[in-house]
Amino acid sequence: xxxxVLAAAxxxxxxxxxxxxxxRSTALGECVRTGIPLGWRSRCTGFSLYRTGVPAxxxxxAFSRLALTATQAWARVPCDQDGLGQxxxxxxxxxxxxxxxxxxxxxxxxxxxSFRHTWNDNAIHRPGAIAITIATFDSFTGEIYxxxxxxxxxxxxxxxxxxxFSVAPVVSDPGAADLQTILTHEFGHFMGLSHSDNDRAVMWxxxxxxxxxxxxxxxxxxxxxxxxxxQNTPNARCIAVPYxxxxxxxxxxxxxxxxxxxxxxxxxxxxxxxxxFAALALLRGRRRERRATRAS
Ligand SMILES: [Zn+2]
Numbered sequence: 001x002x003x004x005v006l007a008a009a010x011x012x013x014x015x016x017x018x019x020x021x022x023x024r025s026t027a028l029g030e031c032v033r034t035g036i037p038l039g040w041r042s043r044c045t046g047f048s049l050y051r052t053g054v055p056a057x058x059x060x061x062a063f064s065r066l067a068l069t070a071t072q073a074w075a076r077v078p079c080d081q082d083g084l085g086q087x088x089x090x091x092x093x094x095x096x097x098x099x100x101x102x103x104x105x106x107x108x109x110x111x112x113x114s115f116r117h118t119w120n121d122n123a124i125h126r127p128g129a130i131a132i133t134i135a136t137f138d139s140f141t142g143e144i145y146x147x148x149x150x151x152x153x154x155x156x157x158x159x160x161x162x163x164x165f166s167v168a169p170v171v172s173d174p175g176a177a178d179l180q181t182i183l184t185h186e187f188g189h190f191m192g193l194s195h196s197d198n199d200r201a202v203m204w205x206x207x208x209x210x211x212x213x214x215x216x217x218x219x220x221x222x223x224x225x226x227x228x229x230x231q232n233t234p235n236a237r238c239i240a241v242p243y244x245x246x247x248x249x250x251x252x253x254x255x256x257x258x259x260x261x262x263x264x265x266x267x268x269x270x271x272x273x274x275x276x277f278a279a280l281a282l283l284r285g286r287r288r289e290r291r292a293t294r295a296s
Pocket of ligand 1: 185189195205
């Protein structure tokens with residue numbers, strides 16, 4: 001009995017928020033608590049699909065649908081105490097983009113989701129990771145300016161260690177990664193969460209091949225509510241245009257929000273945005289091994 005209560009208490013606090021700290025967690029379950037926690041300034045943001053490189057086995061329609069589903073898992077977490085479950089955080093699907101990952105302080109931006117057909121070409125793209133999320137934030141306030149997701153995509157010519165992604169309700173290819181599971185995890189990073197040490201949570205850092213974990217646990221939801229506590233009124237007006245305008249055109253045309261651009265005053269200040277790889281690797285193949293170890 002005592003053990004069960006203890007386990008429940010630990011699980012309730014297993015989530016971990018990303019912070020401005022340069023310190024990186026080195027062990028599974030370790031949570032860096034120094035620095036300012038990260039989060040979006042408003043309860044409204046958007047994402048854009050990268051226009052090319054979507055594998056045929058996925059297709060643009062399924063990519064778009066699953067990305068939106070994954071965002072909604074987070075956006076619909078009810079953090080209110082009255083139990084009405086009002087949605088107050090909105091993530092909208094912006095127009096697709098040609099802009100790759102990264103933040104442009106001088107121009108337009110997009111929170112880009114892309115299938116990357118090369119990997120391991122720098123320290124960010126670690127071998128074996130299924131996907132990463134790269135966040136750019138204000139190093140003084142923790143405000144997230146930009147967050148981009150990259151998927152480690154199998155390519156017969158350029159990335160034979162990449163992954164196949166499944167968009168089916170049930171993953172039939174035993175070696176494929178469930179795209180909705182991966183996107184839901186990465187959108188947790190997008191929101192400002194780091195890894196949880198609850199091995200049932202979406203934010204647990206590892207996933208086995210064909211493993212499905214699409215639904216948030218209470219731990220994931222508690223993490224979301226810690227970053228974005230209840231607001232009295234839902235965010236009815238959501239203009240999810242990134243700082244500098246939304247980048248959608250190959251020729252650099254900028255879509256602005258009709259005078260309501262969210263261009264930040266902070267960029268005119270001496271504060272420099274600090275781009276980091278937010279430690280967001282999802283490793284393959286080790287989950288079952290770990291379970292077996294724990295069971296023994
Ligand atoms: Zn991760």
